[in-house]
Amino acid sequence: MPSARPQGNLFYAQSGGVTAVINATASAVIHTARAHKVRVLAGRNGILGALREELIDTSKESAATISALAHTPGGAFGSCRVKLKSLDADRAKYERMLEVFKAHDIRYFLYNGGNDSADTTLKVSQLAAEFGYPLTCVGVPKTVDNDLAVTDTCPGFGSAAKYTAVSVREAALDVAAMADTSTKVFVYEAMGRHAGWLAASAGLAGKGPDQAPHLILFPERPYDEAEFFAQVKAVVERVGYCVVVASEGIQTADGTFVADAGGGKDSFGHTQLGGVASHLAGRVKDALGYKVHWTLPDYLQRSARHVASETDLKQAQAVGKAAVEFALKGMNGVMPVIVRTSDTPYRWKIAAAPLSEIANHEKKMPADFIREDGFGITDAARRYLEPLIRGEAPPPYGRDGLPKYVSLRNTLLERRLPDWK
Amino acid sequence: MPSARPQGNLFYAQSGGVTAVINATASAVIHTARAHKVRVLAGRNGILGALREELIDTSKESAATISALAHTPGGAFGSCRVKLKSLDADRAKYERMLEVFKAHDIRYFLYNGGNDSADTTLKVSQLAAEFGYPLTCVGVPKTVDNDLAVTDTCPGFGSAAKYTAVSVREAALDVAAMADTSTKVFVYEAMGRHAGWLAASAGLAGKGPDQAPHLILFPERPYDEAEFFAQVKAVVERVGYCVVVASEGIQTADGTFVADAGGGKDSFGHTQLGGVASHLAGRVKDALGYKVHWTLPDYLQRSARHVASETDLKQAQAVGKAAVEFALKGMNGVMPVIVRTSDTPYRWKIAAAPLSEIANHEKKMPADFIREDGFGITDAARRYLEPLIRGEAPPPYGRDGLPKYVSLRNTLLERRLPDWK
Numbered sequence: 040m041p042s043a044r045p046q047g048n049l050f051y052a053q054s055g056g057v058t059a060v061i062n063a064t065a066s067a068v069i070h071t072a073r074a075h076k077v078r079v080l081a082g083r084n085g086i087l088g089a090l091r092e093e094l095i096d097t098s099k100e101s102a103a104t105i106s107a108l109a110h111t112p113g114g115a116f117g118s119c120r121v122k123l124k125s126l127d128a129d130r131a132k133y134e135r136m137l138e139v140f141k142a143h144d145i146r147y148f149l150y151n152g153g154n155d156s157a158d159t160t161l162k163v164s165q166l167a168a169e170f171g172y173p174l175t176c177v178g179v180p181k182t183v184d185n186d187l188a189v190t191d192t193c194p195g196f197g198s199a200a201k202y203t204a205v206s207v208r209e210a211a212l213d214v215a216a217m218a219d220t221s222t223k224v225f226v227y228e229a230m231g232r233h234a235g236w237l238a239a240s241a242g243l244a245g246k247g248p249d250q251a252p253h254l255i256l257f258p259e260r261p262y263d264e265a266e267f268f269a270q271v272k273a274v275v276e277r278v279g280y281c282v283v284v285a286s287e288g289i290q291t292a293d294g295t296f297v298a299d300a301g302g303g304k305d306s307f308g309h310t311q312l313g314g315v316a317s318h319l320a321g322r323v324k325d326a327l328g329y330k331v332h333w334t335l336p337d338y339l340q341r342s343a344r345h346v347a348s349e350t351d352l353k354q355a356q357a358v359g360k361a362a363v364e365f366a367l368k369g370m371n372g373v374m375p376v377i378v379r380t381s382d383t384p385y386r387w388k389i390a391a392a393p394l395s396e397i398a399n400h401e402k403k404m405p406a407d408f409i410r411e412d413g414f415g416i417t418d419a420a421r422r423y424l425e426p427l428i429r430g431e432a433p434p435p436y437g438r439d440g441l442p443k444y445v446s447l448r449n450t451l452l453e454r455r456l457p458d459w460k
Numbered sequence: 461m462p463s464a465r466p467q468g469n470l471f472y473a474q475s476g477g478v479t480a481v482i483n484a485t486a487s488a489v490i491h492t493a494r495a496h497k498v499r500v501l502a503g504r505n506g507i508l509g510a511l512r513e514e515l516i517d518t519s520k521e522s523a524a525t526i527s528a529l530a531h532t533p534g535g536a537f538g539s540c541r542v543k544l545k546s547l548d549a550d551r552a553k554y555e556r557m558l559e560v561f562k563a564h565d566i567r568y569f570l571y572n573g574g575n576d577s578a579d580t581t582l583k584v585s586q587l588a589a590e591f592g593y594p595l596t597c598v599g600v601p602k603t604v605d606n607d608l609a610v611t612d613t614c615p616g617f618g619s620a621a622k623y624t625a626v627s628v629r630e631a632a633l634d635v636a637a638m639a640d641t642s643t644k645v646f647v648y649e650a651m652g653r654h655a656g657w658l659a660a661s662a663g664l665a666g667k668g669p670d671q672a673p674h675l676i677l678f679p680e681r682p683y684d685e686a687e688f689f690a691q692v693k694a695v696v697e698r699v700g701y702c703v704v705v706a707s708e709g710i711q712t713a714d715g716t717f718v719a720d721a722g723g724g725k726d727s728f729g730h731t732q733l734g735g736v737a738s739h740l741a742g743r744v745k746d747a748l749g750y751k752v753h754w755t756l757p758d759y760l761q762r763s764a765r766h767v768a769s770e771t772d773l774k775q776a777q778a779v780g781k782a783a784v785e786f787a788l789k790g791m792n793g794v795m796p797v798i799v800r801t802s803d804t805p806y807r808w809k810i811a812a813a814p815l816s817e818i819a820n821h822e823k824k825m826p827a828d829f830i831r832e833d834g835f836g837i838t839d840a841a842r843r844y845l846e847p848l849i850r851g852e853a854p855p856p857y858g859r860d861g862l863p864k865y866v867s868l869r870n871t872l873l874e875r876r877l878p879d880w881k
Contacts, residue, residue, distance in 0.1 A: 057637045084640040113633025119641040201861055208862060209763040212534025216478045219505040220540040225759065243862065312742045312754065317734070334758035338646065342630040346766055348861060428861035433854065440622055440769060440849035441629060441664065
């Protein structure tokens, strides 16, 4: 059917850590491309699919399945942690990718990821231009870390933020009920190696100094143990208990990650996996004598589609749709970004931003989002964060009480090229 | 208004670890008592409220607030971890409690907890009889551990089980997407020091040997590291990744808790908080070389009202209602229990069971719920567990994107007795 696909195929790949809504972006990409009669080939395990010529033929999936993708967490085609280096250093890989694209009539390249992926997308676009191969390259934003430049927020973040705020509010009610005779200090470890966006979102769970979370530890502020102990003690004496949210990336003034203090080898020489929450809880127990509990939600926080933010879901779908539309218009080297046009009422729109302004930048939290004492969020942070967790978008549930998450067939296209070494 | 409360007051207290639905039981207790014109006095921080004469006057709360309790996790009046010993050993405490009950015209004692609470309820009832004080004592079941005898299940367990199954299914999709280049083994730590009920409920997340969770570790089976490693390796080689759910209570054949192997002191003499998941993940990393991640949901699993089971919620309310009705009928020394009358369709009813059959017993998982190889659940377990997580009962959410959990005034009655030392 050449007339049904006059413009060549579209290659879509997922990159880096997956989120609760990256498949919603994929769903929008495929639906939008289908509406334009463009076939989507998805990379199996992200960009590795392009290198290995493992291309998933999404036309084998029903419209209902593609719709169900929008409420399924994880990465339906597989993702990967592979960062391509410069064109010079990794030239063979970039060239291989273009060969695969040529062999399968791929004229559009959509790469769904963070900073690194934006960089890769840009480089592929540069090499295609150099080779005179007509390829339109569009980045698609995604990351629970919320650290992409230009865009107001990153799809995936809002849902992880909602998970965080809801979980902290719930656990705090538990701790409050038990504090008289049991746990006095509870530590929640939030993702965020470089920026405290998810830890900050926990701040939405309460208002005022006596509501949990009482203390938030940000990687943007140096961690000082004595000051932390003093704060914990003051909160416990005033409130009766203390809920702490700590970003995994907190560091002491000399740049040492606190998480690294919690690990190492035990007396048998066995690896001791630690983390920030276990370390802080242990230290509070030793130094202040309080009964402690702690949680490390880990992947749960970025896969919790069951408590996704409706705002986040809509934005994830909007960037997927816009990415295809931009690509089909020939807008090369751009990324659809979210532009906030109003806080109250919250309004946003999609715009195109040059990948060069996004690639390899890292957006930190603005300094005025962190309270002066360093242990909480400001009203400015609330104004920014609150709309992002607004609205519920639960998945459908089956009679078995579980969300009806979809599995794809992931049928691979027949290969046309020799193996990639 | 003596005519409005002809029968005296009802004392209700929450005991032990709270759950996502213990307040739903409280809500049903108060609504039912109000319908019978009986005032409910709640113990502040559980039974300590009776000892300290800290009695919360629930008549100060509006009907809307009491209804909202049904969707609020935690323990609204405070709970406590206090186990009363025998009548001989703790006689002063039991007598003090009766004094407080007399001073406030309390003729009904409802104690909402687990095995220990059933025992306390029974002893209070015995002492009241001995003293000739007319007091009707009714236990009310609650525990995420699901280890109460007689009752088919325990309110609180179904919601924690649903949280577990949903979270494991979601995290498994994340791991599956990343396994090619990142995490190959993921370990989820479930509550359950003595029985593997919550670990077993994770088994509902998948079916067949290739669906997550691939391996479940139960406290009912001795943990053998070499065998575990072999199983993990086999799963990774067959499926590409391995999701492990481990009960916090797993022990080696000599009775050593595996969790204790993960803790201890680090080289600075600091307490190293460990746990089962961190230990297993560290050992897998060392021995098999796989990239690992792990999660410790801790209190999140028992406070996650946002993903509560509708079955569990209804049962939590039903036992609250029945407890009041039993009490007003003068049924002393009993507990409303859940009787399963049919698996398919799932049907249940409430019956009264003597506290003497429940107190201090611990229900283990039946041996035929664990697969012969020890690493999964059987069809019998599925038939039992699946109805318990069925149905959704989300809380209402506010415009801020957070569940609308209610806070009570918790107005204390004026005290009539001297301080309790």
